[in-house]
Amino acid sequence: MRLLHTSDWHVGRTFHGRDLLVEQESVLGGLADLVSDERVDVVVVAGDLFDRAVPNAEAVAVCTRVLERIRAAGARVVVTPGNHDSAARLGLFGGFAAAGGLHLRTRIADLAEPVLVPDADGPVAVYGIPYLEPETARHALGVAERGHAAVLTEAVRRVRADVAARGTRSVVLAHAFVTGGEPCDSERTIAVGGVQDVPGGVFDGFDYVALGHLHGQQTLAEHLRYSGSPVAYSFSEARHVKSVWLVELGPEGLAGAERRLLPVPRALSTLGGRLDDLLLDPDHTPVEQHFLSVVLTDRVRPLDALRRLQVRFPHAVHVEWRPEGGRTGELRFGDRVRGRDDEEIACCFVEDVRGEPPAERELALLRAAIAAAAREGDG
Secondary structure (H helix, E strand, O other): OOEEEEEEEEEOOOOOOOOOHHHHHHHHOOHHHHHHHHOOOOOEEEEEEEEOOOOOOOHHHHHHHHHHHHHHOOOOOEEEEOOOHHHHHHOOHHHHHHHOOEEEEEOHOOOOOOOOEEEEEEEEEEEEEOOOOHHHHHHHHHOOOOOHHHHHHHHHHHHHHHHHHHEEOOOEEEEEEEEOOOOOOOOOOOEEEEEEEHHHHHOOOOEEEEEOOOOOOEEEEEEEEEEOOOOOOHHOOOOOOOEEEEEEEEEEEEEEEEEOOOOOOOOOEEEOOEEEEHHHHHHHHHHHOOOOEEEOOOOOOOOOOOHHHHHHHOOEEEEEEEEOOOOOOOOOOOHHHOOOOOOHHHHHHHHHHHHHOOOHHHHHHHHHHHHEEEEEEEO
């Protein structure tokens, strides 16, 4: 049996305000070609199919078209919700969807009931553990202890008992932060009381565990892997090589897992330097069509910097100003204003924000404003 492990589609997510639906449909729709070319039997999505609990109509339409293409290519699809999804909404009409080969495993009560997928060596039991919010899940699972590890341990115990009773090969989907995984900036924290890790040993004994939540592809053990997100959602993912796992199950269990690279609809890059240099330097031609994060080092904050950058780099989406020779530390507010009059405080603020002191005309305006405020206070 061949299984394609994906997760964290986040359909409907934006990138620094830019809509990504076209890029997402391009990449995700290509999974159907992988299904055909690699003779994939099952595609799994280990959480966060959508980016929000109530996705808009356009995101739902994109997701529907992608899932229809995958089904038409011949694979069953098993989906579990993540911490971004709404389990209740995602599972709506799940019973009807299963008849068409789309299995939505969203209910805690059903987590030990697998999707049974037959092959020449007998059935494979595919279990979908939805994202378990600790406070909600511990009551549903009858767990006294708080935290992610406690509720997931109980959920896996129930799954393991069902696997033992059936004697089948097993695949488990779970959306969690497993100890040893490397996070990036685009994941929403799932920490409870400062703790979000779940020990990898919780998942011992299964043929394959398809993890979701972390956006970089990772191998924690031969049977325990993150597929990562199919599209980059932060500049911290600029060096990620987006891909999915093609997993092979033989008669005795896991026979191997191989990466299959995904296309990059628009690369991510970062630039730094003075604004005028960035706009003129021919060395930056290769990144003109990339999503760009730019750090400006001008001594004075440039006006309307993002709009000016977008003349050359239309997909520049993020700008920071870090002036050359700027302060390396910050004083407390009280220390900054102690012993200074209103005019000095106002002028220092302008200089801090812009990188140069106010001009004479601006200084006159500041003095007039301070005087007017003083007269109003006296009145």
